[in-house]
Amino acid sequence: MCQYNGHFVYLAIFNYVIKITMRVCSIIGYKGESLAAPLLVTCLQKMEYRGYDSVGIGTINDGKVSVRKGVGRVEDVDSTLLLRILPGRIGIGHTRWATHGRVTEANAHPHTSCNGEIAVVHNGIIQNYSQLKSQLLMKGHVFKSETDSEVIAHLLEDDYKETGDLRGAISNTSKKLAGAFSFIAAFSDGTIAGARFDEPLIVGISKDGYYISSDVVGFLNYTDRAIFLDNRDIVILKGSGMEMITFDGAPVVRPVTQVAWEFGGIDKGTYAHFTIKEINEQVETIVKSGRGQESKIEEVSEMLKLAPFIYFTGSGTSYHCALVAKNLLAKYGKRKSDAIVSSEFQYLVNDIERDSVIVAISQSGETADVLEVIKKAKTLGSKIISIVNVPTSSLARLSDVSIHMNCGPEIGVAATKSFTSQLTILYAIVDSLSGGVIGLEDQKYKLQNAVKELVERQRLIEQIAEEIKDVKDIYVLGRSIHYPIALEGALKIKELSYVHAEGIPAGELKHGPLALIDRNSCILVLNPNDSTFDDVKANAHEIKARGASLIGIGNSPSDVYDRFITIPEMDEVFYPLLEVIPFQMIAYYLALEKDANPDYPRNLAKSVTVK
Numbered sequence: 265m266c267q268y269n270g271h272f273v274y275l276a277i278f279n280y281v282i283k284i285t286m287r288v289c290s291i292i293g294y295k296g297e298s299l300a301a302p303l304l305v306t307c308l309q310k311m312e313y314r315g316y317d318s319v320g321i322g323t324i325n326d327g328k329v330s331v332r333k334g335v336g337r338v339e340d341v342d343s344t345l346l347l348r349i350l351p352g353r354i355g356i357g358h359t360r361w362a363t364h365g366r367v368t369e370a371n372a373h374p375h376t377s378c379n380g381e382i383a384v385v386h387n388g389i390i391q392n393y394s395q396l397k398s399q400l401l402m403k404g405h406v407f408k409s410e411t412d413s414e415v416i417a418h419l420l421e422d423d424y425k426e427t428g429d430l431r432g433a434i435s436n437t438s439k440k441l442a443g444a445f446s447f448i449a450a451f452s453d454g455t456i457a458g459a460r461f462d463e464p465l466i467v468g469i470s471k472d473g474y475y476i477s478s479d480v481v482g483f484l485n486y487t488d489r490a491i492f493l494d495n496r497d498i499v500i501l502k503g504s505g506m507e508m509i510t511f512d513g514a515p516v517v518r519p520v521t522q523v524a525w526e527f528g529g530i531d532k533g534t535y536a537h538f539t540i541k542e543i544n545e546q547v548e549t550i551v552k553s554g555r556g557q558e559s560k561i562e563e564v565s566e567m568l569k570l571a572p573f574i575y576f577t578g579s580g581t582s583y584h585c586a587l588v589a590k591n592l593l594a595k596y597g598k599r600k601s602d603a604i605v606s607s608e609f610q611y612l613v614n615d616i617e618r619d620s621v622i623v624a625i626s627q628s629g630e631t632a633d634v635l636e637v638i639k640k641a642k643t644l645g646s647k648i649i650s651i652v653n654v655p656t657s658s659l660a661r662l663s664d665v666s667i668h669m670n671c672g673p674e675i676g677v678a679a680t681k682s683f684t685s686q687l688t689i690l691y692a693i694v695d696s697l698s699g700g701v702i703g704l705e706d707q708k709y710k711l712q713n714a715v716k717e718l719v720e721r722q723r724l725i726e727q728i729a730e731e732i733k734d735v736k737d738i739y740v741l742g743r744s745i746h747y748p749i750a751l752e753g754a755l756k757i758k759e760l761s762y763v764h765a766e767g768i769p770a771g772e773l774k775h776g777p778l779a780l781i782d783r784n785s786c787i788l789v790l791n792p793n794d795s796t797f798d799d800v801k802a803n804a805h806e807i808k809a810r811g812a813s814l815i816g817i818g819n820s821p822s823d824v825y826d827r828f829i830t831i832p833e834m835d836e837v838f839y840p841l842l843e844v845i846p847f848q849m850i851a852y853y854l855a856l857e858k859d860a861n862p863d864y865p866r867n868l869a870k871s872v873t874v875k
């Protein structure tokens with residue numbers, strides 16, 4: 265999908281779409297011939313999956329900055345506040361996922377300077393904002409919000425006053441900020457400027473103007489020509505031109521990238537939600553994953569063969585994939601490895617062996633916890649392999665070898681098809697390393713049919729969701745390679761339906777959790793036909809004796825289960841890839857039963873770029 269050709273990179277649009285994993289906030293700027301506000305509203309709607317508790321727009325018209333902002337989804341705030349009628353052909357916009365400060369109108373962006381001549385939108389975290397804020401308060405600045413972001417507007421005002429030079433002010437302000445950030449500032453004289461450090465910022469060049477955005481999806485409706493800014497880059501749109509400098513003021517030139525678009529990928533089509541669309545897409549993505557990347561898969565398998573130490577890492581769903589990978593590698597590749605969740609690994613990574621190979625798994629390639637591990641490990645000499653869905657992501661760029669998931673945009677906040685895609689690639693790597701023991705290629709079409717059969721079980725899953733909608737606690741049990749799927753199943757249920765759910769190794773039940781089980785509990789049991797079958801079934805009987813309701817997932821229905829979801833027969837190695845699908849569907853339909861929006865779970869965002 266991605267061929268590097270000098271300064272010209274051609275990419276399928278879905279490669280950019282960020283399930284950019286909790287991309288916490290989205291920022292966008294426009295300067296051109298069209299009216300800015302309606303355009304910015306549309307751009308923000310496209311990026312809403314990244315963060316969505318409040319929204320705001322600021323435009324410049326006749327030397328005046330106008331701002332409107334409010335709490336809620338873009339569509340709702342626009343219909344109450346009429347964001348789109350703000351005047352002017354220059355503007356900035358923001359959707360927020362709160363990090364500093366509550367979800368209030370005052371904390372929504374844009375934030376303005378005291379003199380009202382500068383408006384700022386920001387994505388990321390300003391770590392030193394409290395020191396900066398104290399200094400600014402001493403100088404007499406008045407703050408209107410509780411956010412870290414507002415310091416940027418006041419700093420720019422201060423630096424502009426001091427230097428009398430807008431360019432100098434932007435670079436001075438950028439240098440004072442610590443943390444990971446990208447921001448766009450609009451000035452009453454009609455200038456727009458963006459700066460980035462460790463958060464993406466992309467310039468879109470269209471026939472009628474320029475865009476600056478945290479996400480290429482923001483402007484893809486209008487242009488396919490983009491410039492990806494590097495760390496410590498500043499872009500300034502002044503008059504009708506564009507200038508790029510570093511934080512130190514040195515001129516810089518970055519290549520123009522052409523983005524090929526596949527709009528269908530970021531549309532719900534006939535589905536009610538992106539999440540169910542993406543669950544269904546697994547019928548295709550399961551065979552597409554890894555396609556065209558056979559040589560990279562081989563290269564990675566050679567690296568793993570030679571590696572003295574192997575670590576898999578990732579966050580959330582991607583970490584669950586890492587756990588399955590460790591299991592697969594041990595069983596079929598006869599190689600020992602460890603799987604460590606990235607938010608914990610960052611404290612251990614200084615102590616790992618120097619010649620380790622780290623396999624980082626991340627849909628977005630932007631998850632802060634993962635990047636923290638990788639950056640540290642690289643300085644110690646580790647080799648980095650990544651599996652990502654966004655080939656231009658920070659993680660892909662930092663890696664020695666990066667394999668693209670190729671599963672298309674994942675807009676639903678909960679990871680679904682990206683999980684099965686990353687897992688399929690890991691199967692391919694272990695298969696290559698083990699001389700074909702798994703036989704993935706030969707089984708792919710059988711696998712595809714099995715996925716198809718599973719997604720067609722909609723009616724049964726809807727009934728199950730209806731039956732369990734009032735339970736307070738769900739426990740998911742699995743042994744061996746199925747335990748990570750139990751964790752993943754519980755995570756899906758928690759995040760989509762807000763029901764408490766826990767994944768437990770089935771053998772651990774008797775060591776404590778059994779105390780929680782009574783008639784009101786609902787237990788989902790991974791009980792496929794493999795070496796875990798008898799032990800898990802015995803666990804199911806122990807639970808049955810305590811009166812809880814039991815739902816089995818496996819190949820052989822049994823009386824012990826009140827309900828049973830049958831997984832099509834396949835070589836047992838493939839069961840983890842299949843078992844996860846009923847959980848995704850249960851979580852989705854449970855969310856509907858609870859009147860929750862499965863695409864946008866509360867408090868969560870798609871790309872988690874904060875630690």
Ligand code: F6R
Nearest residue numbers: 285580581626627628631678679
């Ligand atoms: C769960 C989910 C999250 C992500 C996690 C890592 O459904 O989406 O747990 O898996 O935030 O994101 P990536 O894979 O982008 O690093």
